[in-house]
Amino acid sequence: MGQSPVGGRPRASKGPLFDPSFLQRLETLNLIARQLVRGRRSAARPSIKKGASIEFKDYREYSPGDDPRSVDWMAFARLGELYIKLFRQEEELDLWVLLDRSASMDFGDPSKFDHARRIAAALAYIGLGNMDSASILPFDTDLRTGLERMRGKGQVMRLMKFMEDMTIGAETGFEKTAQMFVSRVRRPGIVVIISDFYGLQKARAGLDRLRFAKHQVHVVQVVSPWERNPPLRGELRLHDAETGEETNLTITDSMLKRYKTAFQAFTTDLRKYAMRSSIGFDLTDTDVEFDEFVRHVLQHGRLLA
């Protein structure tokens, strides 16, 4: 489907979201991810917590209440002091994918929503194969029910079915979504938010909340060519896809020029905010294939780092 007439709204294509080739492409991505994970996981993802594992980390003086099994009796024999042996604790690695299904995502060809679902499915698939658990949680005004803590590749068909059945929702309420997520998920994990991030100020508050909850946050901003260069000109009645609000506007060439500049600044501001806040950031256009984007994220991004 091509671009809509001037002033119209680009509609999402109605083709199958996941076809057999999609799974093949996912498996290719999974192989890439596995290689990356093998090389990095043991050293690159140590827990700051000390726990029960075979890897020695440190000693500390014994305190009442400590497990007597952890006392180093050999040290006691040499030094006459009770010391507790500390071992590095191996932490479970959870992947949380928060997917924006607000109405503003229903733009472009393919639509930003379809593009985002494919990316989310790919990341979840990789998570199922390489991590302890993977979760998909859609959101719009708040956090919606999704698939939580899926383990193993046996969940793939369930994941696909869920993603296939996901529908467009209403307005975006990311701050509320983040608040709900933090209250529900206590253990830090990798949180990937896939959204267009309209209303950046509110989105920042939500991202900060996730960041403060010790989650490793990674944002994927989805934009469409339509948004970069909207074919709008003249006397228009603009309709807000999320709120339904309408307003009359005269869009001239000079205004379009300013729009393009402002849109560029919008994505740039989000990127700068992410860099300042140690949040991973990736920008994807809907005219870029999802697997190409995911491969780029795996190889160059910090998602698995």
Next chain:
Amino acid sequence: MMLLAPMALWFLVIGGAVVALYLLKIKRRAATVPVLEFWLALAGKTRVHSLFDRLKRLLSMLLWLIIVICLVLAIGNPIFSLGRIKPRAIAVIIDNSASMQAVEPASESRTRFDLARQALREISGNRPVTDEWMLIEAGREPRVLQPWTFDTAAIRRAGDAVEPFSGAAKLHDAIELASQLIAGKQDPCIVIISDGAAGELAPLTAADDRLIHWPIGTTHDNAGIGQLAVRAHRQNGNYHALISVVNASDEPLETQVTLEIDGRTDSVELVSAEPGGTWEKSIVIDAPAGGVLRASLDRADALAVDNEAFAILEPIRPAVVWLVTPTDSAFFFEQALASMDPLVWAEESLTLTPEQYPAASAAAAAPDSSLKRPDLVIFNGWAPDALPAVGRFMVVNACPAELGSPAGEALASPQIHLAPRAHPLMQHVSLQGSRLAKAKRITLRQPGRVLAHSAEGDPLIALIEQPERQTLLLTFDVLDSDLPFRNAFPLLLRNTVSFMHEDAPSWLRPAYRLGETIRPSRALPAGTTEAKLTLLRGGTTQESSVPVVNGSFALTQTHHTGAVRLEIGDDAAFAAMNIGDAAESRIAPVNATEDHAAKLGLSRRLLGGMPWLMLAMFASLAVVLEWLTYHFRWTE
């Protein structure tokens, strides 16, 4: 203001379309955007809600209406005048004479004729459509090129179709023709587009308020051959050419004129003339065989057509004279004729006795005879009773019965009295005091001209001219007088030979003016269907044929200087074609003393005579203004 093309007003319906489009434009198209807030934050004050903003929209529509109106008026080709423009009947006379071919250096080397056609377009294009127009050509013969019409395009087309003409203009005839044709018309006027070289126009325009001279041209730089006339001197076997060169420029003329005969240079004459002056010279041309004489002026100037002229040199053939006389009285005439070389062709001339004459005459009339037919037969002391019906004769001391009859006793010692009117035969002949012993008293039976008579009025010398025959009658015996001892009689005899020896008159005149139609001066032989035509122009020749109908033809290819040769069988005739008017060489334009545009009603035109251009520019400005208001309104 008047529109020269009022049909353009139909385009005003576009204005209605503009209003309709603006009304349609108010119905905004709907468009869905992901988030409206983003656009509102960006657009800021761009939303159209206020009355002020709506007025700005109205301004845009008004600007577009102004643009449409300006463009429609521009297409309509308006003219503005501070006064009221009334419809007029305008007869335009366009001068296409030779002087109008002068090249104007100040006008990108265009000819005056080109400028005249441009002036015609300008005049006809800047008058109201209610004017009635007519176009007259003033060159060759005044003629109406375009009858009265309201269609200015037809006038312009007719003007474009006029061909330049290398002859003299007939402006006065054209004005007279136009004056007749504008009679009864509403507010008529005659516009003469001319350099005025063909005649003084100022007095005419001053005398007649309807005449408007539209001057063309500025250059004076020209010198031309104003006249080239040739006369054959048979008695000397040569020609005298009179050539005059007109210097119409403001500078003294120092140049040379070259005379060529059949392409061979015969002589070169130095020419000098003061500004506005004329150089003239009579030149002897010794070329009895004749030919085409071309005179060319070695000077590059504004008008090239008058830098050459042509003349025809008819071959000079000596006369064959038969003297029919008794043997005892032949000596004096023989000696007199023998002294007339080269006028008399001695080798072919004969002296005959009266008895020999009939046989010789019959022999000469035979088709294959070696005897040449006599140009003049002199009968001395004897004459046949009946002269041949065709020929030229001199009868001395005799009188054929058909010409005169005896009227009594002979005149004794008559005194000679010359007729008061001079005749070529009597040129330089002084008979006063001559003594005649006696003379015949004769009464002429045919109308004749008495060149000398007795005191009683009896003819002594008489010329009887008939359609095919000329006879000079002398009623006295020359030998019985003292004339043999005087110069008078040999002079009379020489004049007679010269006068009587004329070739058969050509069926063409020796020279024609450019543009003049060449027709034969006498009927051509029956059964002739065409004449072979050879045009000599400069160094080139063109051959073709001219159809002959009912013994005549009309040759109109006379627009360029040169010579023409027409042949019908063995009979050939030459003629030269020249401008024939020294006034055409004086190309200095006549400056109009009046404001011709004002007189025609165009002087007070506003906006430089091109208001459509100003309107178009104003419309362009309005387009820019509208674009700016549209693209920068509400925000900047």
